[in-house]
Structures are given as structure tokens and as C-alpha cells.
Amino acid sequence: xxxSCGATAxxxxxxxxxxxxxxxxxxxxSGAREKQQQQKQAQKQTPRSKTSHMSECKAxxxxxxxxxxxxxxxxxVLYAYPNDYSVGITSLGFQLVWAFFETRADVAxxxxxxxxxxxxxxxxxxLGFSFAWELDYANILSMLEQLGIPILAAERGDQHPLVFGxxxxxxxxxxxxxxxxxxxxxxxxEELLAAFxxxxxxxxxxxxxxxSRQELLLALAAVPGVYVPQLYRVEYEGPTGxxxxxxxxxxxxxxxxxxxxxxxxxxxxxxxxxxxMAWENIYMTEVxxxxxxxxxxxxASYLTLPFRTAPLEGSLIPSxxxxxxxxxxxxxxxxxxxxxxxxxxxxxxxxxxxxxxxxLSIASVRTNTVTPQLAAALSSRGTxxxxxxxESGSQRVRDIVNKKLSTEEIVACVGNAQDGGxxxxxLYGMVGVPGEEExxxxxxxxxxxxxxxxxxxxxxxxxxxxxxxxxxxxxxxxGVSPQGASRLQRLDKALGKLGVEFRxxxxxxxxxxALLSRGDRRLSGLLxxxxxxxxxxxxxxxxxxxxxxxxxxxxxxTSATYQPDTTVLPWGHLHGPLPQATLxxxxxxxxxxx
Ligand code: SF4
Numbered sequence: 001x002x003x004s005c006g007a008t009a010x011x012x013x014x015x016x017x018x019x020x021x022x023x024x025x026x027x028x029x030s031g032a033r034e035k036q037q038q039q040k041q042a043q044k045q046t047p048r049s050k051t052s053h054m055s056e057c058k059a060x061x062x063x064x065x066x067x068x069x070x071x072x073x074x075x076x077v078l079y080a081y082p083n084d085y086s087v088g089i090t091s092l093g094f095q096l097v098w099a100f101f102e103t104r105a106d107v108a109x110x111x112x113x114x115x116x117x118x119x120x121x122x123x124x125x126x127l128g129f130s131f132a133w134e135l136d137y138a139n140i141l142s143m144l145e146q147l148g149i150p151i152l153a154a155e156r157g158d159q160h161p162l163v164f165g166x167x168x169x170x171x172x173x174x175x176x177x178x179x180x181x182x183x184x185x186x187x188x189x190e191e192l193l194a195a196f197x198x199x200x201x202x203x204x205x206x207x208x209x210x211x212s213r214q215e216l217l218l219a220l221a222a223v224p225g226v227y228v229p230q231l232y233r234v235e236y237e238g239p240t241g242x243x244x245x246x247x248x249x250x251x252x253x254x255x256x257x258x259x260x261x262x263x264x265x266x267x268x269x270x271x272x273x274x275x276x277m278a279w280e281n282i283y284m285t286e287v288x289x290x291x292x293x294x295x296x297x298x299x300a301s302y303l304t305l306p307f308r309t310a311p312l313e314g315s316l317i318p319s320x321x322x323x324x325x326x327x328x329x330x331x332x333x334x335x336x337x338x339x340x341x342x343x344x345x346x347x348x349x350x351x352x353x354x355x356x357x358x359x360l361s362i363a364s365v366r367t368n369t370v371t372p373q374l375a376a377a378l379s380s381r382g383t384x385x386x387x388x389x390x391e392s393g394s395q396r397v398r399d400i401v402n403k404k405l406s407t408e409e410i411v412a413c414v415g416n417a418q419d420g421g422x423x424x425x426x427l428y429g430m431v432g433v434p435g436e437e438e439x440x441x442x443x444x445x446x447x448x449x450x451x452x453x454x455x456x457x458x459x460x461x462x463x464x465x466x467x468x469x470x471x472x473x474x475x476x477x478x479g480v481s482p483q484g485a486s487r488l489q490r491l492d493k494a495l496g497k498l499g500v501e502f503r504x505x506x507x508x509x510x511x512x513x514a515l516l517s518r519g520d521r522r523l524s525g526l527l528x529x530x531x532x533x534x535x536x537x538x539x540x541x542x543x544x545x546x547x548x549x550x551x552x553x554x555x556x557x558t559s560a561t562y563q564p565d566t567t568v569l570p571w572g573h574l575h576g577p578l579p580q581a582t583l584x585x586x587x588x589x590x591x592x593x594x
Contacts, residue, residue: 054116057085062273062326064283065099070108075201076121077101078147078161079128080112082139088113090278092268092286092333093167093189094130099271100193106201114139120147124161125204129181131167134516137177138531140165144180151528153182153230158213162200166193169516171259172303173471175570176516178229179524182213183220185227186574187260188289188304192225199223221253225260228253232573234521240552243520243568256573259303262289267310269319273327282361283323285316287346288334293366295391295401296590297433299470300335305577312342317349324358331361338362338369351377364389368409375420385424385459386417393447394440397433399593402586407447414455424459427451431488432467432481432510435594441487445494452498464491465505468513472576474586476569479559480514508537514558515540520570522551 079098081088088094101109110118127149129140141151144163150156153163166185170177174184185192203219221228231253235245248255267286275281290304310316323330330350340346350360360381365374367388378386390410391403398405410427417425429444444462451460466484469476481487485507495502512535515523526543533539544554562569564584 050115050117051119053085054111054113054118057089057116057274057276060274060276061089063271064269064273064322064326065103065271067102068105071105074104074106074108075126075197075204076124077107077109077126077128078112078120078124079109079130080140080143081130082114082136082143083133084115085113086276086278088130089272089274089276090282091130091132092270092284093132095271096268097128097130097166097189097193100189101197104197107197112143114143123159126200127161127163129163129165129167131165131169131177134169134513135535137180137527138535140177140180141528141531152179152524154179156182156213160213162213162216164196168299168303172299173517173519173571174227174229174574175521176519176523176527178521181229182217183226183228186225186257188262190262190264192260192262195223196220196226199226218250218252224258227257227574229521234570236522239522239550242552243570243572245568246570246573256575258575259577261306261577263308265311266315266319267308268333270323273323279331279361280329281327282329282331283320283327284331284333285319285323286310286333287316287337287340287343291335292339293336293402293404294586295403296474296586297401297430297467297470299473302473302578302583303470303576304335307339309340309342312345312349316342316346320350324355328357329359329361331363333363336364336366338365338374343369347374347377351381362386367405367413370413370416370420372416372420375417375422377420379421379423384422385426386422387426387428387463388413389428390447391428391430392433392436392440393429393444394436395443396593397436397440397443400435400590401430401433402590407450410447411450411454414451414458414460418455418458422458424461425455426461426463429462429464429491430467431464431491432484434467434475434478434481434590436481436483436487438487441490444491445498448495448500449498452500459501460499461501461503462491462495463503463505464488466507466510468510468517470517471569471571472578472583474583474590476518476583477562477564477567477587479555479561480510482559484510511554511558512537512540515554518557518570523557526551 079101081091081094098109098111101107110121144151149160149163162182164183164185165181166189170184171186185196199220203216217228217231220226221231231249233247233249234243236242237244267289269285270283273281273283287310289308290306291301292307294301320330350358358381360378360383362378365386365388367390370386370388390405391401392398395407414425431441448462466480466488468480469478488504488507492502492504526547529543529546530539533542540554564587
């Protein structure tokens with residue numbers, strides 16, 4: 001999966017997901033289906049074989065932190081990644097949360113993947129999921145079943161562990177999954193996780209917050225960033241109508257939950273390296289968080305604002321030194337890495353002769369920062385190809401989305417990539433942006449023709465998706481364009497003749513993404529049905545048909561345009577970094593270019 005500038009971040013979610021080695025959206029490939037079959041196979045393994053597989057995995061791990069043995073009476077935590085070990089252990093978000101628990105004497109943590117797990121505690125207090133890819137929800141439900149825990153939060157009793165979730169899917173819009181979680185942690189984990197754990201430990205010491213599960217949840221709901229879905233009542237204009245209100249069920253439960261923002265200087269770095277990772281032996285360090293560009297569709301920017309950078313001295317260099325002590329493969333993560341103010345110095349440090357063995361991967365670079373020097377430095381460290389997002393060949397569309405990039409800068413980027421010795425450049429674009437016309441697609445074809453002429457030796461690829469609305473962005477009110485599929489086909493036909501490789505993302509999958517990104521909690525029941533039918537668009541349509549009369553039609557979620565002043569959004573009670581009035585202002589600025 002790509003981030004950012006490579007991240008037309010509707011596809012990229014947030015940085016920790018990027019580290020997941022698996023995208024949190026995008027085309028459902030036959031590879032994905034195969035993967036799912038493998039997972040089903042893995043789930044049939046006996047508990048014995050999963051624990052021995054875990055032992056083998058652990059033997060290959062090199063830890064970058066010092067675990068602390070759990071004390072007697074420690075909180076028993078099962079921490080799960082709803083996919084196989086190689087995917088989960090590559091997720092920086094998963095690594096961080098696991099290491100957080102491992103370094104507390106008052107917590108005993110046991111890891112749980114679909115194909116491997118530690119020996120399980122008899123009665124865990126807490127079961128957590130790192131949720132970075134929407135359709136992994138089916139694995140979450142299967143894991144709950146395997147552990148003998150009711151899938152629906154409302155059916156769990158005092159004897160069951162609290163089930164919490166965090167990660168990019170839930171932080172953006174947890175509502176389609178609201179019925180499955182007791183607690184959702186919204187925002188950056190650094191301080192939120194500690195606040196949540198400490199409050200829970202306090203309550204446990206006091207005897208469960210007074211006793212019942214309900215009282216425990218009520219007490220936890222007072223912690224900033226802790227969202228307890230069942231403590232909010234959602235009312236609708238009839239079963240198939242829009243939401244009319246979202247209100248707390250009890251006094252003392254906040255009217256809205258504010259996503260938490262970490263403001264420290266040190267960003268995330270790998271806590272483990274293993275040859276079994278999806279990117280073998282990679283040590284990842286987060287160079288920037290969020291993106292200051294604020295393209296109006298971009299979740300990676302809007303959901304994680306403000307833009308933060310880790311200083312070189314005292315933060316990035318010590319982190320990289322720790323990593324290079326255990327591996328020679330380094331990944332620099334962030335929505336727009338080259339926008340770090342000290343990026344040239346960082347690159348100089350990494351390309352010093354004594355680090356000639358270092359293999360460097362960069363999540364994404366901004367198009368107008370690709371100089372011949374950058375391209376040459378990266379190609380000298382094993383990078384053959386770069387990814388940049390241009391969104392469209394049309395200046396009008398780039399103005400609509402707030403992509404501050406000219407055609408001249410894109411042409412210069414391509415020329416510099418070739419001159420710097422790179423072999424390939426992958427551009428990312430998008431069709432179906434609100435306000436896009438057919439002539440804007442023509443402009444993309446023209447631009448690709450110009451790029452082909454500018455750099456005839458470079459392998460040029462255009463990856464292209466259809467615009468998908470994402471919560472907490474100015475374009476959250478727009479639906480998926482019905483013209484998306486035909487525009488992808490038109491590009492496919494035209495670019496093949498130009499010698500440009502065209503890689504479209506599935507339009508049907510864009511519809512599924514839109515459904516999940518704008519869904520409300522009435523989708524929980526639908527997801528249970530889809531899980532039975534398989535995760536194709538046809539399965540979603542079949543489930544909608546079966547539930548006709550119980551929820552709005554699929555198009556209401558995927559394609560309708562909502563009115564900002566009258567629509568109660570499913571995530572209206574979950575506040576992101578910017579207030580709605582600011583998002584509306586940014587929307588109106590976009591509309592001036594339409
Ligand atoms: S806001 Fe930043 S990360 Fe997102 S698409 Fe724009 S430039 Fe890329």
C-alpha cells in the first residue's frame with residue numbers, strides 16, 4: 001500500500017497502516033482472495049500448531065526494546081492482529097501497542113494472529129484488535145468466535161473480556177463495526193493507550209468500577225478519546241431513513257468524543273525486526289506524521305493533523321542507529337516524507353560511505369521534491385522506482401482537490417527521476433473527483449504522453465483509483481461518481497497505446513470502500529451476512545437485498561451527495577482535528593473551482 005503523496009490517502013489511511021505491508025483499501029486482487037483462502041486454512045489449524053508456529057516466529061524476532069516480566073496479578077491482555085503473523089508483525093501500529101504492553105509489569109500480554117498465537121490465558125481481562133484494513137473485520141469476528149466471545153458487544157457479560165479496537169479503520173469511522181466493540185480508542189495511541197490502561201487498572205483494583213461491565217464501560221467513557229459505542233443512541237427517520245440524532249444514553253457520557261492527538265517530538269519506530277515480516281527485516285521509522293498539503297479528499301492529512309516532524313538530532317538519528325544495529329534495511333515512513341524540514345540532512349546522513357550497505361525504502365515523496373540529487377541518492381541505496389501522486393493531468397482538477405502542483409513540476413519530476421538513474425516512476429491518479437469532466441480525463445492522457453516523451457527510458461506506470469469519500473475530510477459529503485468505471489476504461493485504452501503501464505483500482509471495490517467509509521451502525525448486521533457470502537461487491541448487494549426495508553439502499557451510502565447543513569453524519573459525535581465549519585469552508589473553496 002502506498003502512503004500519501006503516493007497516498008492519495010483515500011487509499012492510504014494513516015501511517016501506521018502503511019507499515020502494515022497491506023493496504024487499507026484498494027483493489028481486491030486474486031492475490032487477496034488467495035490470501036483469504038490461506039487465512040481460512042490457517043484458522044483450521046489446531047491450537048497446538050498455532051502456538052508452535054508462534055514459537056517459531058518468536059525465535060526469529062530481534063527485539064528493539066527491553067520487555068519487562070509481568071508481575072503476579074497483572075492485567076491479562078490478548079492483543080490481536082486480524083490477519084496472519086507476517087502481515088501483523090509488519091504493522092508499526094501493532095508493534096507499538098504490543099511493546100507498550102510488554103514494557104509494563106502490571107500487564108501480561110499475549111499475541112494473537114490468525115495463523116499463530118501465544119498460549120492463551122484462562123480468562124483474559126482485555127482483548128484488543130489493531131484494525132488497519134476494512135475487510136479484516138471478518139477475521140475479527142472469526143477470532144472472537146474461536147475465543148468463545150460473543151460477536152456482538154451487547155451479548156457479552158461480566159465473564160467476558162472487554163473488547164477494544166484501534167487503528168486507522170476505526171479512527172476514521174468506527175460506526176459500521178460499532179456493534180462488535182466494547183471500546184474504540186480514537187486517535188494517536190501514544191498517550192491514549194496509557195490513559196486507557198491506567199484507568200482500567202484503577203477500576204479493576206477498585207473491583208470493576210463498582211461491579212458490573214456496564215459500570216466499567218461508563219467509567220472508561222470518561223477518558224478522553226475512549227469511545228464506547230453502546231453508550232450512544234442513534235435515531236433514524238424510519239428504518240431506511242437518514243440519522244436524525246446521536247445522543248449519549250447516560251448522563252456523564254460525553255456528548256462527543258475528541259480524537260486524541262500526540263504532540264511529542266519522538267514519532268514511531270519499529271520495536272521488532274524479523275525475516276518473517278512482509279518486508280523482510282525492515283526497520284521502520286516515522287519521519288513525519290500527517291501532511292500539511294491538505295488535499296481535500298485526503299484522510300492521511302485531515303485525520304491526523306497537525307503536521308508533525310521528528311527532529312534529526314535526539315530523535316531520528318538515534319532511532320536509525322538502533323535499527324541499523326540489527327538490520328541493514330530501513331524504511332522511512334510518513335505521508336509526505338520529503339517535506340521534513342531536515343530531509344536533505346537526513347539523506348546525507350543515510351548515504352555516507354560507511355552506510356553504503358543500507359537499503360533504503362521511502363513511503364512516499366512529493367512530486368516537486370524529486371531532484372536529480374534525490375533520485376541519485378535513492379538509486380545508490382537500492383531504490384529502483386519511486387511513487388508520486390499527481391491525482392490528475394488537469395490543472396482544474398488539481399485546483400479542486402487543492403493539489404498544489406503544476407504540470408511543469410510533474411514534467412520536471414519525471415525528467416529528474418530519469419537523470420538521477422531511477423528505472424521507474426509510478427504516478428498515482430484519480431478519476432471521479434467531484435467536479436471532474438470528460439475533458440479533464442483527456443488532460444491526463446495528454447500529460448502522460450508528454451511525460452513519455454520527456455523520459456523515454458523510464459518505466460512509467462499510472463496507478464489510478466476512483467474517488468472515495470472519507471470521513472473527516474472536506475469531500476466527505478460527496479458520493480462516488482457513476483462515471484468512474486467508464487473513465488478508468490478510457491484511460492486504460494488510451495495509455496496502452498502510449499507505452500504507459502496502467503494499473504486501475506477496481507471501481508467495484510471503490511464502492512465497497514465508500515460504503516464502509518460512510519456507513520452507520522445499521523451496517524453491522526449487514527456485515528454479518530456479507531461474511532457468510534464472501535467479500536465481493538455481489539455479496540454486499542445480495543445482503544442489501546436480503547435486508548431490504550431494514551436499512552437504506554446501498555447507493556445512499558456510496559453515491560448520494562449529502563448536504564452539510566442538514567445531514568447528521570454517522571461520525572458526527574466523533575470529532576476529528578478540524579471542526580465541521582472548517583471542513584465546510586474548505587469544501588466551498590473547492591467548489592469555486594468546479
Ligand atoms: S494531503 Fe499530502 S499526503 Fe495527502 S494526497 Fe495531498 S500531498 Fe499526499
